Amino acid sequence: MNLIKTAIQFFKDAYYELTKATWLGKKEVVGTTIVVVVFVIIMSIFVSIVDMFLGTIVGVIL
Numbered sequence: 001m002n003l004i005k006t007a008i009q010f011f012k013d014a015y016y017e018l019t020k021a022t023w024l025g026k027k028e029v030v031g032t033t034i035v036v037v038v039f040v041i042i043m044s045i046f047v048s049i050v051d052m053f054l055g056t057i058v059g060v061i062l
Helices: 002-020 026-061
Strands: none
Touching: none
């Protein structure tokens, strides 16, 4: 029984904490998403260039 009371108290506390949280608005979510997508594109281009460079070096060595 003590385990059930502990679980119920945990969920009550978690719900209470979620009511205190501030959520981002649509404008912030869209802005952050755009930043993440641009960053991922830039990093994938960078990693591709480094991969081609290192692949060429390994090809010359072998």
